[in-house]
């Protein structure tokens with residue numbers, strides 16, 4: 001278990017000296033960044049070359065033979081985790097910050113399924129992303145320079161095959177694209193931190209897997225849940241996303257948030273009506289990350305979205321995909337519509353967005369104000 005997250009979560013918690021776990025992402029991220037950097041870099045004042053050299057075979061983190069054989073048989077050469085990581089780091093990483101929410105372009109790494117089954121190490125992905133960014137700023141505790149500098153140094157000392165990665169600590173990025181690469185890498189590493197944050201919650205929040213028992217969801221309804229699953233709500237972005245999910249097993253992160261929030265808030269369904277559907281459909285399904293996403297979307301759990309902040313799928317669609325390319329791709333009946341009207345709900349839409357938003361705010365305000373049910377009465 002300790003190798004699933006990037007940080008060793010028990011040691012991290014001890015390292016922070018806190019009695020209570022972090023409940024909010026930003027302070028967690030700040031502490032996590034410093035911790036991870038200190039664990040992946042040698043102690044201050046020690047050069048990597050002065051450390052005993054580990055055998056290269058260890059540094060390459062070889063997969064267990066059985067898993068490697070199964071992967072070779074099941075996954076085409078070009079789609080292997082390491083290849084995919086290389087392609088992403090050498091390509092889309094630079095524009096990741098700018099494009100990650102532009103779901104029509106799907107600029108994510110697509111690595112979640114490999115990270116989730118352990119076919120790709122989160123630590124290796126982290127260190128290689130830092131290398132790619134070649135960031136060298138030692139001053140900022142959130143900066144990536146320390147680890148990147150160490151990695152570059154180690155690359156020389158240990159003769160790893162990392163072309164172009166050799167930079168001394170403290171040196172500036174060599175070309176203008178390095179600043180973009182740094183932004184891309186920071187933004188991507190932040191997502192790896194979100195992954196750790198949900199794993200951390202699962203470890204330290206005793207309620208993480210039983211909020212539905214602690215909170216009274218009985219006032220909510222599954223009336224429209226099936227229409228949502230089948231992409232028949234009449235709200236184009238929701239229907240397009242649910243069609244993609246059903247057809248391919250994939251769904252970009254922003255659309256997971258929008259569709260989950262729409263089900264929980266606008267359609268007033270309990271999150272437990274949607275969580276198992278994602279479980280069945282997602283190729284990268286992971287019990288902890290899926291639950292974390294659903295808790296966030298339904299304003300439950302640590303650092304959940306506030307109950308009054310509800311994403312409007314039409315506003316989101318106009319913002320992240322102004323031409324409506326994504327809707328046209330998944331809903332052919334909308335392919336010929338103008339950019340102005342393609343995002344608009346159909347006349348037969350299940351709910352009016354404004355009215356259902358107001359209803360959700362009122363309902364969740366009351367629901368979250370009720371005291372949690374004590375656990376000892378549950379058994």
Ligand SMILES: Cc1cc2nc3c(=O)[nH]c(=O)nc-3n(C[C@H](O)[C@H](O)[C@H](O)COP(=O)(O)OP(=O)(O)OC[C@H]3O[C@@H](n4cnc5c(N)ncnc54)[C@H](O)[C@@H]3O)c2cc1C
Pocket residue numbers: 100107108109110111112113115116188191192194195196198251252253254256257260278282284285286287289290291292293294297
């Ligand atoms: C309702 C909901 C359900 C989700 N269910 C799952 C699930 O079952 N399995 C799963 O792997 N992810 C889940 N996520 C998180 C996220 O949507 C996916 O990890 C991401 O879309 C995977 O695409 P990628 O590999 O291209 O990510 P990238 O954008 O390349 O990000 C890199 C890695 O960071 C991690 N990551 C990215 N975004 C998040 C996030 N919001 N929360 C936690 N970790 C993140 C993933 O491991 C990902 O592979 C869910 C999110 C929501 C809102």
